[in-house]
Amino acid sequence: MVNPAATTTSARTRDVLIHALASDLKLDVVTTEYRGHARDVARAAAETGEVRLVLALGGDGTVNEVVNGLLHHGPDPDALPGLAVVPGGSTNVFARALGLPNDPVEATGALLDALRTGSERTVGLGLASGTPGTADEGAPERWFTFCAGLGFDAGVVGRVEQQRARGKRSTHALYVRQLVRQLMSEPRRQGTITLARPGADPVRGLVATFVCNTAPWSYLGNKPLYAAPKASFDTALDVLGLSRLGPGAAARYGTQLLVSSPQRGPHGKHAVSLHDQTSFTLESQAPLPFQVDGDHLGLRTSVSFTGVRRALRVIV
Incomplete structure (x- = not known):
């Protein structure tokens, strides 16, 4: 999920980040087009039951939309939805609170390392x-x-x-x-x-x-x-x-x-x-x-x- 209006990433930077992520992941890239679009796409992805992970490249607003899409039907304690975040907004509180670097390039590197090692955590909301x-x-x-x-x-x-x-x-x-x-x-x-x-x-x-x-x-x-x-x-x-x-x-x-x-x-x-x-x-x-x-x-x-x-x- 990519927000093209993310305040701290240019189109070229976003292309580089997506290319880096695609080297390790099978990606379906969706560029958001309207308010609520990230929520709608995340909900559709969760309802298929086939998407293991949704990645949000954007700020806290994009992350919030994705989370609300993933949890439209509430959390399933036996199969919690998966989320990854690359910060691209002006503040990025959620990503930074998780300990991710605020720089999107560094955060992408940290995310790829975490995916390779299977590093994840469960969070409350x-x-x-x-x-x-x-x-x-x-x-x-x-x-x-x-x-x-x-x-x-x-x-x-x-x-x-x-x-x-x-x-x-x-x-x-x-x-x-x-x-x-x-x-x-x-x-x-x-x-x-x-x-x-x-x-x-x-x-x-x-x-x-x-x-x-x-x-x-x-x-x-x-x-x-x-x-x-x-x-x-x-x-x-x-x-x-x-x-x-x-x-x-x-x-x-x-x-x-x-x-x-x-x-x-x-x-x-x-x-x-x-x-x-x-x-x-x-x-x-x-x-x-x-x-x-x-x-x-x-x-x-x-x-x-x-x-x-x-x-x-x-x-x-």
């Missing part, structure tokens, strides 16, 4: 769906590989997508500019999000929620950012919730995120961190932006999350 009995009950299920969010961060993603639709390139600088604009547009908004989970008191008054399936949460250039340092592909989901995000709180938590590490992420009396959560719901009094893996999915008032510990087989 997150699943977001509309909450039964709410206005969002009929919302399509969506698998995600590294993160999701309801509220502030999803608003930033929505702003970035608007800029990209106007011809702007997806860069880290673009994300930073839109983050600042999102903060300035609603600096005193009160938290409207409630996190509910079985057997525990609800957490109310959140203004931003970061749902993490792995650590780091994202990257700023080559700097990893740890919103939930304990998050892992081997556990269920982690959550960071913030109940204050005015200028002062934003500066404090932004600084903590910039200096975060595998040992410590954002913290304070207005920050709530939850680890290894299998099932929970985020509910809002008003519709809020929602995103998974950096893909803005519109406004939601309620989203249910499930952490699935064994969902996918990945070549690494």
Whole structure:
């Protein structure tokens, strides 16, 4: 699966990578032509029962589409679908979290070595769906590989997508500019999000929620950012919730995120961190932006999350 709009690979580079992979694999190359195309092709490949592995050459959006195609009918515990990734986007969180080089040529070499030695691992994923009995009950299920969010961060993603639709390139600088604009547009908004989970008191008054399936949460250039340092592909989901995000709180938590590490992420009396959560719901009094893996999915008032510990087989 090749995304021709991948931001860090030229057509010539993609041809070289495909040629290198074809030397060791029997490849059927598909170039994506529209949003959702990678999902449709991956689903068709999985339903044949004859495709052992789907390889995605592109960014996190392409990977997310492929994963949702492979898992359209859910994971089969006896025959987990196989995925390989060559990073070609601006950030490539999923590939880098797996330990792959961020350079597509180096990553192709690492992938070929892994295929020759049979090196692979099983990873868990997150699943977001509309909450039964709410206005969002009929919302399509969506698998995600590294993160999701309801509220502030999803608003930033929505702003970035608007800029990209106007011809702007997806860069880290673009994300930073839109983050600042999102903060300035609603600096005193009160938290409207409630996190509910079985057997525990609800957490109310959140203004931003970061749902993490792995650590780091994202990257700023080559700097990893740890919103939930304990998050892992081997556990269920982690959550960071913030109940204050005015200028002062934003500066404090932004600084903590910039200096975060595998040992410590954002913290304070207005920050709530939850680890290894299998099932929970985020509910809002008003519709809020929602995103998974950096893909803005519109406004939601309620989203249910499930952490699935064994969902996918990945070549690494």
